[in-house]
Amino acid sequence: MPGRVCRVRPCTVKPYGERLAGTGHTRSGAWSDALRGPRRATMMPLMPVPDLDIDWMSVRAEATRHLCEYIRIDTTNPPGGEEAGALFLRDLLARDGIPATLHDAGDGRVSVSARLRATHPDGGKPLVLLSHIDVVPVEPEHWRVDPFGGEIRDDTIWGRGALDMKGMAVMELLAFLLAKRYALPLTRDILFLAVADEEEGGHKGVHFLRKTAPELFDAAWVLNEGAYGFREFLAQPVKLFGLGPSEKSPCWLRLRARGRPGHASVPHDENAVARLVRALSRIETRAQHARLTPAVDAMFRTLRARGLVPDAFDVNDPGVLEMLASADANLAAVTRDTISLTGVRAGHKHNVIPASAEATLDCRLLPDTHPDRFVEQLRALVDDPAIEFERVLAHDSGQSSLDTPLVKSVADVVAKHYGGEAEVLPMLSPGFTDSHAFRAAGAEAYGFIPVLLTRDELATIHGHNERISIDNLALGTEILFDVVARLAGPPPVVAARS
Secondary structure, rough: OOOOOOOOOOOOOOOOOOOOOOOOOOOOOOOHOOHHHHHHHHOOOOOOOOOOOOOOOOOOOHHHHHHHHHHHOOOOOOOOOOOHHHHHHHHHHHOOOOOOOEEHHHHHHOEEEOOOOOOOOOOOOOOEEEEEOOOOOOOOOOOHOOOOHHHHHHHHEEOOOOOOHHHHHHHHHHHHHHHHHHHOOOOOOEEEEEEOOHHOOOOHHHHHHHHOOOOOOOOOOOEEEEEEEEEEEEEEEEEEEEEEEOEEEEEEEEEEEEEEOOEEOOOOOOOHHHHHHHHHHHOOOOOOOOOOOOHHHHHHHHHHHHHOOOOOOOOOHHHHHHHHHHHHHHHHHHHHHEEEEEEEEEOOOOOOOOOEEEEEEEEOOOOOOOOOHHHHHHHHHHHOEEEEEEEEEEEEOOOOOOOHHHHHHHHHHHHHHHHHHHHEEEEOOOOOOOOHHHHHOEEEEEOOOOOOOHHHHHHHOOOOOOOOHHHHHHHHHHHHHHHHHHHOOOOOOOOOOO
């Protein structure tokens, strides 16, 4: 099938399997030889899995090369065109003798899946490594580099999708390939799945797959986007690896006001634009109250245990929770049902009162808010039968348990690699992901991108100058492989840091 592929520029990294100059063996004892500058003091090297002779420096180089190439494939959605990205991933899998299946939803909207079969029976349902191929649009005039150039600057890979979420896809791909290359004795299948159309709601992606390939959703656990790690918190240096058991649910609405058209020189009381403005004003000034959900409660308990939030901040006290939410936009987003006005359209001539006017609202609901009840509350608040409510996109994101083998495995891996210097931080994502489709099918799905980012790096997600350091790409690949090895095979013994 034809693909739409952007420029391809060579990455200046060595191919997989080639020894790095100066190491003298297949695995340097640590990453520290590759780290530069002040990061030496903040990122501890990871220890290898002792029973697997993995050349992590070559894996680092391979991951870097693949991410550069993947970024250069323009999969902006809209319009999508994920076919080229799916073919790229299929070809990489084929190099290791792994057959992949393309799932074509039409018009270049293609997803790809591949499966490693369990070598021991009765190990349980599969582990899914989930990512999406599409990326959000860019405003290239605001970027310091070509957003689809896959350029390396200062040991950092720049380009749209570096964090959301082609970087994670490469980490998952390498974890998947390493399981095959080193013949891990699998007690359950591992499924690699990269899908189309996540950024526009998944109609040509996970929802298409649920209808056409329901076997992909018969899973125990899913690892996906939805939580990143942090290198700093409230101006303090930290190592916090986010783990997201849930995210807010979308409830995108279109409000349409009907009225009586006429000549603007003769005003009347049935002006559709005025009706819409009154409705939006009532929505904008509605009363809001913060409340805790399980993931956010667990997040605050973890932060308090680490001394990052004072003990006096009892978030079970509604007044304290309201104060915190009012002081921080991110906390407000994960403790309230939010509404953002994202568009207004009305009229076609200055001196004509139009017959209709419409607005779009991006509503994000906490996991325990039912969308039907939410919409009915808005109808009652607007209190105007001439205002129509249309749901453009809505689903229940669901909630996964924080008491599962996957959560324990993540905590064990972080503890063994970092000792007491790092913590797993439960979190609720204010955005939604494709994980909801797997939770609806009975799987436990989690956001877990094991990198440690600064606030400046986090701000590039869906923004300008998106990027990921090669250190973080390598860090995420090794931690993710360790988690996968524990969940899908006999737990390898990982030496604690000295």
